[in-house]
Amino acid sequence: MTTIGATMRNELIGLGGFVERNVYLTKRYILWDIAFMIWTIANTLTIVFIARVENLPKAKENELATILLVGAVIWAFLGIIFEFMTETVAWERWEGTIEYTFMAPVSRTMHLFGQGAFAVLYGLIRATILFFAVAAFIGLHVPHANYGAAFALLAIASVSFIGVGMMTSVLPLISPEKGAQLGFVAQGVMLVVSGVYYPVSVMPHWMQLIAKISPATYVLRGDRASIVSGAGMRWADVWPLVVIAIASMPIGLTIFRIGERHAKRHGKLKRSG
Amino acid sequence: MSAFAAPTALGTSVRGDVPAVEVDNLTKVFRRRDPKAGRFTRRRLPALKKVTFTIERGECVAILGQNGSGKSTLVRLLSTLLLEDGGEARIFGHDAFREARLIRRLVNRVSVEASFFKKMSAQENLSYAARFYGMTPAQTRTAIPEILAKVGFPPERRTESMMNLSRGMQQKVALARALLTSPVLLLLDEPTTGLDPRSKREVQEFIREVRRTHDATILLCTHDMAEAEALAERVGLLDRGELLFLEPVAEVKRRYGVETLEEAFFAATGRSFEEEQDEDDELREVFG
Ligand SMILES: Nc1ncnc2c1ncn2[C@@H]1O[C@H](COP(=O)(O)OP(=O)(O)O)[C@@H](O)[C@H]1O
Ligand SMILES: [Mg+2]
Numbered sequence: 001m002t003t004i005g006a007t008m009r010n011e012l013i014g015l016g017g018f019v020e021r022n023v024y025l026t027k028r029y030i031l032w033d034i035a036f037m038i039w040t041i042a043n044t045l046t047i048v049f050i051a052r053v054e055n056l057p058k059a060k061e062n063e064l065a066t067i068l069l070v071g072a073v074i075w076a077f078l079g080i081i082f083e084f085m086t087e088t089v090a091w092e093r094w095e096g097t098i099e100y101t102f103m104a105p106v107s108r109t110m111h112l113f114g115q116g117a118f119a120v121l122y123g124l125i126r127a128t129i130l131f132f133a134v135a136a137f138i139g140l141h142v143p144h145a146n147y148g149a150a151f152a153l154l155a156i157a158s159v160s161f162i163g164v165g166m167m168t169s170v171l172p173l174i175s176p177e178k179g180a181q182l183g184f185v186a187q188g189v190m191l192v193v194s195g196v197y198y199p200v201s202v203m204p205h206w207m208q209l210i211a212k213i214s215p216a217t218y219v220l221r222g223d224r225a226s227i228v229s230g231a232g233m234r235w236a237d238v239w240p241l242v243v244i245a246i247a248s249m250p251i252g253l254t255i256f257r258i259g260e261r262h263a264k265r266h267g268k269l270k271r272s273g
Numbered sequence: 274m275s276a277f278a279a280p281t282a283l284g285t286s287v288r289g290d291v292p293a294v295e296v297d298n299l300t301k302v303f304r305r306r307d308p309k310a311g312r313f314t315r316r317r318l319p320a321l322k323k324v325t326f327t328i329e330r331g332e333c334v335a336i337l338g339q340n341g342s343g344k345s346t347l348v349r350l351l352s353t354l355l356l357e358d359g360g361e362a363r364i365f366g367h368d369a370f371r372e373a374r375l376i377r378r379l380v381n382r383v384s385v386e387a388s389f390f391k392k393m394s395a396q397e398n399l400s401y402a403a404r405f406y407g408m409t410p411a412q413t414r415t416a417i418p419e420i421l422a423k424v425g426f427p428p429e430r431r432t433e434s435m436m437n438l439s440r441g442m443q444q445k446v447a448l449a450r451a452l453l454t455s456p457v458l459l460l461l462d463e464p465t466t467g468l469d470p471r472s473k474r475e476v477q478e479f480i481r482e483v484r485r486t487h488d489a490t491i492l493l494c495t496h497d498m499a500e501a502e503a504l505a506e507r508v509g510l511l512d513r514g515e516l517l518f519l520e521p522v523a524e525v526k527r528r529y530g531v532e533t534l535e536e537a538f539f540a541a542t543g544r545s546f547e548e549e550q551d552e553d554d555e556l557r558e559v560f561g
Contacts, residue, residue, distance in 0.1 A: 009407070010407030013404050013407050013408070013409060014404055014405045014406075017400075017401045017402070017403075017404025017405050018404075020400065021390070021393075021397075021401040024390075024397045024401070025390065025392070028392040029392070095388070095389070095390050096386055096388040096389075097388050097390060099349070099354050099384070100382075100402065100450075103353055103354055103382065104377060104402070105374060105377035105405065105406060106406075264353075264354065264355050265355075267349075267355060269355075270349075
C-alpha cells in the first residue's frame with residue numbers, strides 16, 4: 001500500500017472511532033435519551049398548539065400547525081448538531097479524556113467530521129420520531145408531503161450545520177468556563193434570523209440580510225414547502241446551501257485549528273479553571 | 274498481531290541513528306491570574322527553564338520532582354499537547370512541535386489520573402482509542418483481551434463500566450491503552466501516585482516487563498524516589514522548572530557524597546524533598 005493510501009485508511013478508521021464512541025455513549029445513556037425525547041416532544045407541542053388559538057378554518061389551522069411543527073423539528077435537529085459539536089471539547093474535558101484524543105494521530109478534520117457525522121445521523125432519527133409523534137398527537141393532516149425532498153434538503157444543510165458547529169465547538173477551548181453557553185447563543189441567533197416559526201419577511205431589514213447567509217433559512221423554507229404542499233427540491237434552496245457548505249467547512253476547521261493552537265500555547269486544553 | 278509488535282508504518286519514522294529524545298533549552302512559561310495583584314493582572318510563571326537532556330533509544334529515564342516542579346509540563350510538551358516558549362525537542366529526530374502528526378504515532382502516555390469515559394467499559398474505552406491509531410475492529414478483537422491479560426486485568430470485568438473499577442484497576446487499563454498502540458516512546462507521568470501498595474507493585478512490575486519485552490524508550494516522571502531508583506537507568510531531578518542533574522544514581526550519590534537520593538536532593542537544593550513548598554511557591558499548585 002502506498003503511504004497516502006495507508007494514511008487515508010488510518011484516517012477513515014479514526015473517523016469510525018469517533019462514531020463508535022458515540023454509539024457506546026448513546027447506549028449507556030439511553031434512558032436519558034428517552035427522557036430528553038419526551039421533553040422535546042412536550043416542548044414542540046407547546047408551540048404547535050398555538051395554531052389552535054386563533055380559531056382558524058380547519059385547513060388554515062392545519063397549515064399553520066405544519067409550519068410551526070417544521071420549525072420546531074428543525075430547531076431540535078440543529079440543537080442536536082450544535083450540542084454534539086460543542087461537546088467535542090466540553091464533554092471530553094469533563095471526562096478527562098481530552099488530552100488523549102488530542103494527542104492521537106488522527107486529523108482534526110476526521111475528528112470533527114466524525115463527531116458531526118454521528119450528530120447528523122442521530123439528529124435525523126430524532127427529528128423523524130419527533131415529527132411523526134407530534135403530527136399523530138395533534139392529528140395533523142399532511143397528505144401531499146414530499147418527505148424524500150424534505151429529508152434530502154435537510155441532509156444537504158447538515159454539512160453547513162457541521163461547519164458552523166465547528167466554529168462554535170472551539171469556544172470551550174478558548175473559554176473553559178463559558179464556551180459551551182456561547183454555543184447555545186450561536187444556535188439561538190441562527191434560528192431567530194432564519195425564520196424558525198415565521199417568514200423571514202416579517203423581520204427588520206437588517207435581520208433579513210443576515211438570514212441570507214444562514215443555512216437554516218433555506219432548509220426551513222424548502223422543507224416547509226415540501227411538507228405543506230409537496231414541493232420537490234428547488235434549486236433556489238439547494239444552491240445557497242451548497243455554497244454555504246463549501247465555505248463553512250474550511251472556515252470552521254481553520255477557526256478550530258487556531259483555537260487549538262491558542263489552547264496549546266496557554267495550557268488550556270486540560271485546565272478546568 | 275501481537276499486542277507488543279510495532280506497526281510496520283512506524284518503520285520509516287523511527288530512525289536508528291538518533292537518540293530517542295533530545296531536549297534542548299526547552300522553556301515553557303504560563304500566565305496565571307495573580308490573586309494578590311488583582312483580578313486582571315497576570316503573572317508569568319516559568320514552568321520549565323532551559324531544560325536540556327537526551328534519552329537514548331531503549332533507555333528508561335526517571336525524572337524526579339516535587340509537585341509543581343514541571344514534570345507534567347515536560348510530558349505534555351513531548352506529547353504535542355503544549356507548544357514551547359523556547360528551545361527545542363526532537364523525538365527520534367523529528368521536531369516535536371512542527372511534526373506533530375508524525376510524533377503522535379510514536380508516543381503514548383499514562384498520566385496520574387486515569388482519564389476514561391467512566392460510563393463506558395474498559396473494552397469500549399480501549400476500542401475507540403485504538404481506532405484513532407488506525408487499528409481495525411478485527412485487530413482490536415484479539416489485541417485488547419491480550420493486552421488486558423498482560424497488565425493483569427481480570428477478563429470478566431472487561432465489559433463492566435469503568436466507574437465501578439478501583440483506581441488500581443483503572444490505572445492498569447490506562448497502561449493497556451498506552452501499550453495497545455505500540456508506542457516507541459512511552460511517557461509515564463506519576464503512574465503509581467495514589468495507588469495502594471499492592472497495585473503500585475503490580476504496575477511497577479509491569480513497567481519492568483515492558484522493558485524486557487518491548488522495544489520502547491521510557492520517560493518516567495515521579496515523586497517516588499524508590500520507584501525512580503528501582504526502575505530507571507538514569508535519574509534526573511527537576512526543581513522549580515530547572516533540571517539539576519540527570520545521571521545514573523550511583524554517580525549522583527558519588528558526586529554529592531551521599532547515601533540516598535533524598536540526601537542528594539537536600540545537597541542540591543538546600544531543602545528536604547518531603548518538605549512543604551515555601552511561601553513564594555504559593556502559585557505553584559498541581560495540575561495533574
Ligand atoms: N495549564 C496550565 N496553566 C497554568 N499554569 C500551569 C499549567 N500547567 C502547569 N502549570 C504550572 O506550572 C508549574 C508546573 O506544573 P506541572 O508541570 O504540572 O508540575 P508537576 O507535574 O511536576 O507537579 C506549576 O506551577 C503549575 O501551577
Ligand atoms: Mg504532574
